[in-house]
Amino acid sequence: MDSQLRLFFRVKLHPNFVVELFFINRIRMAFKSNYDIIIGGAGASGLSLLWYILQSDALKEKRILIADRSLSPATDKTWCFWDDADMPFSNLIHHTWHTLEVGAFGNRYVDQLGRFRYHCMRSVDYSRKILALAKEDPRVDLLESDIHSFHEVDEQTSGMVTANGTYTAPFIFQSALKPPGLEDMKLDISLKQHFLGWEIKAERPLFDPGRAVLMDFDVPQKNGVTFVYVLPFSETEALIEYTLFSAELLTDQEYETGIRDYMTDRYGLDDSGYEITRVEKGVIPMEDRRYPAYYCNRVLNTGTVGGLTKPSTGYTFTRIQRQSSEIVHALENNRPLPDKSGSDYRFRVYDLMLLWLLHNHPKTSVRIFSELFRKNSFDRILTFLEEKTHPGQEVSIFSSLPYIPFFKSIWKMKHRIVTGA
Ligand SMILES: Cc1cc2nc3c(=O)[nH]c(=O)nc-3n(C[C@H](O)[C@H](O)[C@H](O)COP(=O)(O)OP(=O)(O)OC[C@H]3O[C@@H](n4cnc5c(N)ncnc54)[C@H](O)[C@@H]3O)c2cc1C
Structure with a gap:
């Protein structure tokens, strides 16, 4: 059977005995295409969101559809992140490091982490675990299909158009497609x-x-x-x-x-x-561009296409966890969905400055990284990259770095900085 035409369908014969059948999606679609929640894209953000929803008592009546062009766990990514709190999937962490090292200009800066640990999660373990939970849960349907687009059906409902047909829900969370309007957002770098x-x-x-x-x-x-x-x-x-x-x-x-x-x-x-x-x-x-929060009415962009990647480092995974938790909190409390994509103004300005330097002065950027790790504890740098420092700490970090390149970057990016970054 063509994998694109599969819908996983479960029959429970006995609590401990679940038979999984594959039905041709066209047959199944005939009697089910409306859900309470649709998740378009089953990568890091789609699966995290699904996991948070499945943990929620308040959402236990919700019928969920999760769709992706491939629902086979892949070994294509390792996600690294740091956190001082217990992470939801801590039992899936593949490896943890207590010490980090940076090398530059022949020097090695080595620091034992105090507050944080640096963790690595393998995408295959993460997907396998959450997809297995989904397959066992009668509230969830899994659809393996190409997603073509999303659209508003009426004020209360939106639709996801797939190769197998259209599915509707009052809430859709998508991480598969670049949102319309992205090309029109201000972009310098x-x-x-x-x-x-x-x-x-x-x-x-x-x-x-x-x-x-x-x-x-x-x-x-x-x-x-x-x-x-x-x-x-x-x-x-x-x-x-x-x-x-x-x-x-x-x-x-x-x-x-x-x-x-x-x-x-x-x-x-x-x-x-x-x-x-x-x-x-x-x-x-x-x-340096902002990402539109919504694809269209009632379709929230999540993960990378939701603008969650930190522009100056590429780290996204921890932000995905935070976004998923905030979405579920909003759904549980009938509150507006979290639609703030990206960072607060102060950190957007820092990212703009760093991006400008990376783009225009790569050699100076290496010097800046070198000074950063030479003069600051790694815990403090990770706190800064996590955007959890306060202004006093940020002044102290920037004063440890060569300041002329930063003044230049502020001057060159002033049109963005004075207009809200
Ligand atoms: C190789 C790699 C390593 C990374 N390592 C880290 C790291 O160490 N730390 C960190 O913080 N960040 C890392 N990132 C960045 C980021 O965390 C990951 O890209 C993360 O997977 C983003 O999650 P996502 O859900 O937004 O996108 P994805 O995980 O890519 O999920 C999107 C899903 O949408 C599906 N899809 C796309 N188009 C369609 C379509 N038309 N129809 C149906 N399905 C579709 C895809 O199959 C995919 O499963 C890494 C990125 C990559 C590429």
């Missing part, structure tokens, strides 16, 4: 965080599994701000990613050469000393 990583298994112990290398800038800086990110999972296993903040993507071969050269220089490894067990490749937008 459009960079990308792009990377290719190899998960490797080395023949001999090379790594410290308690210490992750957040950014190692001691690599050639010829195509924009470039660094290597190393996540060791054991003494012999690590994910090594060659990463750039720049406008243009590289060829696969260029990223691979970057990884190989790094492994030789840093660990004395040649091709015979390791095997590649997984490849991870990605592009994350680093832009």
Whole structure:
């Protein structure tokens, strides 16, 4: 059966015995196309939202449809994040580091985290767990289909158009499609965080599994701000990613050469000393434009297409958790949905300044990163990146950095800064 035409359908014969059947969606559609909540996109944000909804007592009567072009858990991403609180999926965390390292200009800055821990979640574990919960729950239908668009049906209802037909609900949350109107938002700087990583298994112990290398800038800086990110999972296993903040993507071969050269220089490894067990490749937008909160009436954008990516770092995962929790809180209390996409003004200005520097002065940007990690504790930097610092702490961080480039960036971006960023 064509996977695009499947709808998972459960028959409970006995509480412990659930049979899963695949019905051709056209048959099922004939008797069910209206839901209380539709989630379009079953990636990080769609699945997080589903998880939060399923935990809510107040929403236990809701009938939910979750749709994605593929509902097979994929090993394509590792999501790293830091938090000092208990995370909802803490039992799924693949690895945690207590110490972080940054390298620049031949120096290594190493700091043991106090307040935070740096965690890594594998997309395959996360999807497998939440999709399994969804399949066991009679309130949830799963639809494997291409989503084409969303539209308003009437004031109280909106629709999701898929390859298998249209589904309606009073609340739709979508993370699959770029929202209309995105192209019209003010945009001065459009960079990308792009990377290719190899998960490797080395023949001999090379790594410290308690210490992750957040950014190692001691690599050639010829195509924009470039660094290597190393996540060791054991003494012999690590994910090594060659990463750039720049406008243009590289060829696969260029990223691979970057990884190989790094492994030789840093660990004395040649091709015979390791095997590649997984490849991870990605592009994350680093832009100064705001994202429209709504796709159309009653269709809220979530995740990356909801503008949740922090423009100057690409980190999104923790913000997705926060957005999901806020959405569920609003639904439980019949309150307006959280429609503030992006950061508060102060942090938007900082992101604008950093983006301008990354775009126009890559070498200076590396110097700034180096000073940042040399002069501040990593806990404080992570608190700042999480946008949880207060103005006094921010003054102290900025006063530890070369200030002339920042004045330049403020001058160049003044048209944005004075108009609300
Ligand atoms: C490789 C990679 C690594 C990352 N690592 C980190 C990290 O370490 N930390 C961090 O904070 N952020 C990270 N990010 C950024 C961000 O957290 C992830 O991109 C995250 O997956 C975003 O979640 P999302 O739900 O918005 O999008 P996605 O997870 O991409 O989910 C969108 C879903 O929509 C589906 N879809 C798209 N179009 C259609 C369509 N037309 N019809 C049907 N379905 C469709 C897709 O199949 C997908 O399942 C990473 C991004 C990438 C690409």
